Amino acid sequence: MSGVEQRPVAEGEAGWRLDRWCRHHFPGLAHGALQKLMRTGQFRLDGRRVRGGERLQPGQIVRVPP
Numbered sequence: 001m002s003g004v005e006q007r008p009v010a011e012g013e014a015g016w017r018l019d020r021w022c023r024h025h026f027p028g029l030a031h032g033a034l035q036k037l038m039r040t041g042q043f044r045l046d047g048r049r050v051r052g053g054e055r056l057q058p059g060q061i062v063r064v065p066p
Contacts, residue, residue: 003066008062009057011058013058014056019034
C-alpha cells in the first residue's frame with residue numbers, strides 16, 4: 001500500500017488557502033517541509049500541481065502524500 005490519501009475539502013473550508021488547510025490538518029508538518037512537498041508536486045488538488053496560495057472550493061480533492 002502506498003499510503004497516499006485523497007481528502008475532500010469540507011464546506012467550512014471553502015476559500016481557505018491550501019497551505020492553511022495543510023497546517024490545520026497536519027500541525028506537526030514544518031512550513032519548509034510543506035512548501036517542498038508542494039513544489040515537488042506531492043500535494044495535489046484535483047490531480048494537478050498547485051501552489052500554497054491556491055484557494056479551495058468545497059468538494060475538491062486534496063492528494064496527501066504518505
